Amino acid sequence: MSSNDESGTFQLGDRRVSRLGYGAMQLAGPGVFGPPKDHVAALAVLREAVACGVNHIDTSDYYGPHVTNQIIREALHPYPKDLVIVTKVGARRGADASWSSAFSPEELTQAVHDNLRHLGVDALDVVNLRAMFDVHHPAEGSLEAPLTALAELQRKGLVRHIGLSNVTPKQIADGRRICEIVCVQNYYNLAHRTDDALIDDLAGRGIAYVPFFPLGGFTPLQSSTLSEVAARLSATPMQVALTWLLHRAPNILLIPGTSSVAHLRENLAAARLALTRQTLDELNGIGS
Numbered sequence: 635m636s637s638n639d640e641s642g643t644f645q646l647g648d649r650r651v652s653r654l655g656y657g658a659m660q661l662a663g664p665g666v667f668g669p670p671k672d673h674v675a676a677l678a679v680l681r682e683a684v685a686c687g688v689n690h691i692d693t694s695d696y697y698g699p700h701v702t703n704q705i706i707r708e709a710l711h712p713y714p715k716d717l718v719i720v721t722k723v724g725a726r727r728g729a730d731a732s733w734s735s736a737f738s739p740e741e742l743t744q745a746v747h748d749n750l751r752h753l754g755v756d757a758l759d760v761v762n763l764r765a766m767f768d769v770h771h772p773a774e775g776s777l778e779a780p781l782t783a784l785a786e787l788q789r790k791g792l793v794r795h796i797g798l799s800n801v802t803p804k805q806i807a808d809g810r811r812i813c814e815i816v817c818v819q820n821y822y823n824l825a826h827r828t829d830d831a832l833i834d835d836l837a838g839r840g841i842a843y844v845p846f847f848p849l850g851g852f853t854p855l856q857s858s859t860l861s862e863v864a865a866r867l868s869a870t871p872m873q874v875a876l877t878w879l880l881h882r883a884p885n886i887l888l889i890p891g892t893s894s895v896a897h898l899r900e901n902l903a904a905a906r907l908a909l910t911r912q913t914l915d916e917l918n919g920i921g922s
């Protein structure tokens with residue numbers, strides 16, 4: 635049992651991970667583009683995460699681009715045996731930091747090879763196909779061709795497990811007919827609860843749900859109720875927001891992002907916070 639297992643564990647592909655992991659996107663430069671302001675601090679955050687028992691790190695080669703994966707490799711390679719690194723493909727960055735879709739079989743193959751090279755591994759633990767029909771929200775559109783291409787890379791042994799990101803329930807159901815889907819990564823937090831029914835459905839199927847922007851992302855969560863509850867529990871609003879997610883459903887895995895060791899420690903300590911039924915009801919009011 636790792637020191638971070640107070641958050642509980644969940645099966646992700648062929649590994650069991652602590653439910654409190656780490657999202658590495660904040661380690662790239664401003665706008666998730668270019669190098670971090672403080673390279674040494676970025677290495678320190680990753681090393682501290684692993685030292686604290688984090689064994690699930692979320693990344694992508696389009697963070698930077700390439701920067702985040704290179705920092706992960708520099709900080710942690712050779713990787714601890716129990717570490718699961720989850721990456722994403724399906725997008726590319728322009729020279730102006732823009733995001734566009736990269737869904738052709740050639741682009742997906744290139745992305746998988748870029749991730750392998752920059753992370754320094756022979757096979758990727760989990761690869762999420764990130765839908766880009768609308769950059770900000772799930773939107774209908776067929777994922778058959780890109781998912782089939784990714785499944786082919788899985789058959790070749792370059793990818794162990796496949797997940798989906800920024801997707802609708804229909805895309806998940808269609809995707810599960812092409813290959814096994816081990817996780818779904820969508821926008822969800824205390825204040826943004828579009829996926830409530832989806833989370834419960836995936837829980838029943840043993841599929842992990844990994845909310846991105848668990849703390850509100852680029853605009854961290856702000857709510858007087860959240861602040862009041864946090865003050866009452868002698869905790870911070872961010873810790874309460876994370877603990878609420880841990881209580882929300884057993885298949886939720888957390889990947890809060892931070893570029894600061896102090897925030898990382900604070901976020902991991904959320905595993906030790908307990909919320910009563912009454913407090914949960916109070917917090918549920920924020921998103922309703």
Ligand SMILES: NC(=O)c1ccc[n+]([C@@H]2O[C@H](COP(=O)([O-])OP(=O)(O)OC[C@H]3O[C@@H](n4cnc5c(N)ncnc54)[C@H](OP(=O)(O)O)[C@@H]3O)[C@@H](O)[C@H]2O)c1
Nearest residue numbers: 657658659692846847848849850851872890891892893897
């Ligand atoms: N699939 C997708 O489309 C997608 C999209 C976005 C993100 N992601 C993944 O999801 C992960 C999480 O999302 P995210 O990092 O964008 O957003 P987030 O975890 O909701 O929030 C990160 C923001 O909160 C701040 N923060 C973190 N801990 C804090 C604390 N204890 N107190 C105060 N502020 C705190 C961070 O600033 P500091 O650096 O100053 O701590 C940063 O500005 C990412 O790292 C990435 O791996 C996936």
